[in-house]
Amino acid sequence: CAHDVINQAGLLATDVSSIAITNQRESIVIWDKQTGKPLAPAIIWQDRRTASYCQALAAKNLMIGAQGSNGSSNNSSQGDMASEVQRITGLRLDPYFSASKIAWLLEHNPKLSVRASKGEIAVGTIDSWLIYKLTGGEHVIDVTNASRTLLYDIHKLAWSEELCARFGIPMNILPKVLPSDGDFGKTKKGLFAKQIPIHSVLGDQQAALFGQGCLEAGMAKNTYGTGCFMLMNIGQKPLLSEHKLLTTIAWQRKSAPTRPDNLSFEQIVQSGRRMLQPPSREVTYALEGSVFMAGAIVQWLRDNLGMFQKSGEVEDLARQVDSSEEVVLLPAFTGLGAPYWRSDISASITGMSRGTTKAHIARAALEAVAYQTYDVLIAMQKDSPHPLTELRVDGGAANNDLLMQFQADLLGVPVLRPKDTEITAKGAALLAGLKTGLYDDATMQASWQVDRVFEPSMSIDIRAQHLNKWQQAISRALMVP
Incomplete structure (x- = not known):
């Protein structure tokens, strides 16, 4: 191979x-x-x-x-x-x-x-x-x-x-x-x-965080795959979650240089300065939240309900309607992950009427991915002293424009999709390049390029209506004995 x-x-x-x-x-x-x-x-x-x-x-x-x-x-x-x-x-x-x-x-x-x-x-x-x-x-x-x-x-x-x-x-x-x-x-x-020589080893989600250039505390990424994996850089001190999230090691760099004059990485990139301080062995920590069902929901619609032939067709189907109306798809096929951690809850589709079509269900499926991501990131913001100012995204489902726009609307912050959405392998490779001296941190940061920025455009009232609909569905599910 x-x-x-x-x-x-x-x-x-x-x-x-x-x-x-x-x-x-x-x-x-x-x-x-x-x-x-x-x-x-x-x-x-x-x-x-x-x-x-x-x-x-x-x-x-x-x-x-x-x-x-x-x-x-x-x-x-x-x-x-x-x-x-x-x-x-x-x-x-x-x-x-x-x-x-x-x-x-x-x-x-x-x-x-x-x-x-x-x-x-x-x-x-x-x-x-x-x-x-x-x-x-x-x-x-x-x-x-x-x-x-x-x-x-x-x-x-x-x-x-x-x-x-x-x-x-x-x-x-x-x-x-x-x-x-x-x-x-x-x-x-x-x-x-x-x-x-083998000079770089990272777990897949940590590699994605590194590859996304989330080197500053408060920066976060979400990998949209079969499930969703969100990590937020919280700096050099481990912070134990009070909202059912995980605290994990993001990376430890034996050869990590420190920043000159306390400049941000963005300022270093702009000035072209190199990292000249002695190496540091500091560990960088992250908060993590996992969503069990994301792309797997789309697979279920395709394979079990036969709504379309290819997963990529879900966006076109969902765009056939302007709204999911009152339909909510709660994708608890294997229970709910962070921040609920309830394995006893079953999946459901609620709010349907005789006018409900497969397009409404497809749109509700995409919205469910964004809702679950919202829940985890809100929990992260409660745990972390660093406000979320943007979300960097990768993974196959990050190519779904409808999903990414809805995600930005719910969070109220820009969602940034890089040109390379398969970022995990790149993250590990970048770390190896830094170790071998092929490039420095500034060069690595400059290599991250945006494909598209999804800016929030939904009104506060409409956003509140969407979140209320989701939270009601969650509340009903959590009441299950």
Whole structure:
């Protein structure tokens, strides 16, 4: 596959200065440390088999130590597992993340558990597995992927002994954690014409945030794919959400330069100045909210209801009517994600009349994506001291002009769509370029180009009517016992 990419680019392996990796987060692989042979099928991030396990853990009360100012533990107190997990990792106790998946594999395979206790096996997220195979033996992980395992202390920047013990996971099977632009090793001899260093690894959503140029606190992006993934840069201090969002590590740059004279990145770009200060190892954090159903709603309309042949046709169908009228599509096919986190709610279409057409339903489907995004971003603004002044978007559904305009109207801020909406791989590549010195931060910022800006144009009264319609539908759903 890598050889094909190099050939398609008209290059030779000797032309490649660095490899960048971006990957689906939370998915895990377990393998033999000596042979590199996988010891069980991978468990992907969507897998919910450990839901009851997580619920049982969440119900437990624990004796926990309060965190001192120096990071030490003191003054034991009664607490619950879910709160302790959030305090340490910034995440929710949920099967979405890696820890319960690893615990399940060890619990359901006694031989694996014995071998794990002896340090004979290795476990990692997809980036770890790829690096191991490319290098022929390096067992490492980048900090953004580590922060999604439910085992990593985002304050101490280390694996949590406490959480590893709670989940029954030996620490000696976990990979070494490196900065996002760390030295992850070189490709093994014979794989390419030369050994190529791996200089950049980022989880997919963090890569999109970086690729969107969201380098300042308060800048946010939304990736519109099967679901929606919103991340907001909150700077160098972890901020635990009070509105059911996640706190995650956006990136850590080993080679990160600091800004001269406290200039903004925009001012640096305009002045052409370069970053001359010594490198910083500071971590950048982000708030994150996930919406389970976005493009998947359109797929449902296509595959289950047969409303159109191709997903791209949904916009033309929705434009056949000026409004969805009273129709609201609540896309809780797998429950509701952030900021509600209700797995017991079912999907529904309400507000229909005899005059309702498939065009109304198609328009309501697109509006549902924007409504869910609105809910998450409002929660982010409540958590963050930084106001949202614009939203940068990417992913396949970001090419839907009707959706993007409605999104801007709901949020009341501009929605910026770059020329390159498949930004995830670009984000990881940009970080590798920065590490190797091909360009600096100013050059990277200047490379981000806008395709179109969607300015809010809806009146305050009409906007309020739309939001009230959605909030009523949510309120009815949340009342389900």
